[in-house]
Amino acid sequence: MSQFMIIHNNFRFGRRPTFLVAIMLSVSFGILTALSPNMIVFIVSLGLQGLVNGCLFLTIFTLGVEFVGPSKRNLAGFGVMYFFSFGYCYIVLIAYFIRNWRHFALALYVPAYLFGVYYFILPESFRWLLSRRRIEEAEKLIRSVSMTNINSEPDDETIKSVIEDKDEAVISARTYTPLDLVRTWKRTALTANVCFNWLVNGMVYYGLALNSEGLGGDLYLNFTLMGAIEIPAYTLAVFLIDKIGRRKSLTGFMVLGGVACIVSGSLSPDLHWLIVTLAVLGKMGISASFTIIYVVTAEVYPTVMR
Template sequence: MHLDEFLKVVGEFGPYQKRQYVLVCLVSSYAAVVIFSLVFFSVAPEHHCTIPAAYKELSQKFYGKNVSEEKIYNMSIPWVEGKNGIFERSSCFLISLKNYENNSSIGNATIPLNTSVADAFEQKFSVDNQTFEACPEGRTYSQKTYASTIVSEFDLKCENEWQISFSKSMLFIGKLVGDLLSGMVCDRFGRRPTFLVSMFLSLVVGVLLALSPVMAVYTTALFILGFLNPFYYLSVFTLGLEFTGAGKRNITGFVLHIFFGVGTFYVVLFAYFIRNWRHLALAMFSPCFLFGIYWFLLPESFRWLLSRGRTEEAKKVLNKVVEVNKAEVEEGLVASLLDGIEKPSKTTTDTATALDMVRTWRRAVFTLNICFNWLVNAMVYYGLSLNVESLGGSLYLNFILMGAIEIPAYGSLVLIIDRLGRRKTLFFYMVTAGVACIVSGVLPYELHWLIITTAVVGKMCISASFGVIYLLTPECYPTTMRIVALGTASAFGRVGSALAPQVILLQEIMTSLPFIFIGVMSITAGILSLFFPETVRRKLPQNTAEFDELLRSPIFRTEKHELDKDSSNELLDLKKDPRREKSDVSI
């Protein structure tokens, strides 16, 4: 008897699983807080070069002591053409004083009728070729909208702007390292202790980030937060999946991602009222201590306990499932189930590694395709999510739209994923996301509303595809390899996440190039997803033999996988007589 068949008897997603899943979903929302709070930490207020005293004195020389601020700006800050073809004051350069020192008089310039000498002087140097210099005294940042951000506090614009994208990339590089290690740690020490320890450390590092005295400390704290993220998120995601029966796995997976989107509302709510980034960081990370109550509420995965040979502990959890779900089964069902499970040998309790994912050519090709899809999904998802500021308009409204669209994205999955299957659904959403990104990139700036609309459509589709790949991956790999596989694939996703802030820099070559690039990558990954095996209504593979059998299944033919007649009869027999002769039992 398979554990999925046992859950079909006692409840695939009964009251017990629902209670645990509420706890898991709260963790999913917190994971979004860690990532998307960066948008508001690093928002750039309006700014310009700090005007040195020499420029003010020069302006007073020509305009008098009561010279207006506008006149001082005209003589100090050059006008440059912006990215959208609109002229604006430069935020990174001043007109060099040498322009004025070498031209102390207007010379032979013709002064128009009714124009003062000072105005003619200003006009001459606003149209002639000028030499510029970088801000010698740094920049002045407006506090009209934001009291303080890392950009204004650490002066991160112009020549220092690279530090913003670098710090974001370091968060995802930390997630990359964490993904590579979290699988082995979770499989070695268990889902529950891994979650609790990593969550406590996240609280400590989050407070450290809020108190960062310099950019180096801030960036280091982001790296550590990224490193810890997979330990608590992947552990509870896998735990929630392993508590659920095969018939409900899609719903539970989507609920997790919906709560990830809900986490963005938490971020924007606090960010709207807290405009100081340090205070905002404390508001984001301090509530993490509340997860300490999970010590008393969150149980260990019974699948993991059985895979490690800890039968007595698994028995307690399974009995609790039967009790809370109020399943009408004969006494001794759990004992009968466990009696049929042989105690795992040392070989079966050894922790799997990423090498086991590529030991055969079928595994290697499949794993490479999975990892590429994760990389592209993450690059497109975070490329859109972390750069909402570049869309223009209200940052808060854009952020809400980008977060809210994830709810219908995952809602649509519930309606179609079992009908179309994992593979076709993934193909549809990734190709549509790619087309939307390309269209958003090539539209003229005058169609601003359409640019935002297509970007939101792209975010909806890539969010949905992320939900599919997150569900498909653990469904394909066996229990002994599942969280290692999820961690490894997620690590490639972090490579894509780390690349996302750098890909946006392609706009320096051509404004639409970043969106065209991620769009083409999304379409390519969507086409390759057609080569995945279909897992809809399949049992979770428990060992490498079942995994290899799955990879040998037909690719371009969707099969319906139901419990066979013998399995159904076995379920009925167990309800009547759980103490019948032992049968083969899988975990």
């Protein structure tokens, strides 16, 4: 459901307002979860938070890759994922010192209201502005970015060449809907393939992340290892996707993650060290493939559909 919210809101309202609304809702639902007086409120607020979190993360990922040119999209996409991994690790430190789950949740969510400052500093996607024929705003954004990056304002010819670049957004007067993902048989097959990859990656990734305690040993150490292994995974992935291509990289990492998880789950509990090692290796494979599918999804659809 959150995916349909992302599609509709990004098409109609743009990346910036979708992100700002999603982050404020996510924080508010998180605080409501921490303060929930009973199980019903807890379940509802946590479910709503999960709904908007999907919208939040995918929107800011899309905004990030659209800030740069096509040749730099993979670096921008992986940059977002690196910070996700850093957050994965530092949350363990907070959890270690704050054992009460309500206090822990409040310590995480209350400071996140500072993201409201982004209302004043976060620009809209240049490519989305072009796709909606908001040319004047796109030109203004180009000038602002140029002044920030090289401390000089581009001339009219430079701006015109950027706007008319064939790699930029296709201008469209209409608002696209989720139905455009299956408008033709070819696009339907592409969408089905992408969705299946998301399904598999999501199940394996979060299955491993949420089963850190099931590996035995120290929960905090297991969770830290599961987060830390993502950093070399992303580094290896960003190197390979340009060397051997997206499809081979995605397939290879998914096979690595799958085989490692199957073997880890088949071992005797006495081989605890090997179980954890293979589980971490499986997390490395699925983390790499997960971030590749983000990049692939952003690349296979045009801006007006992205």
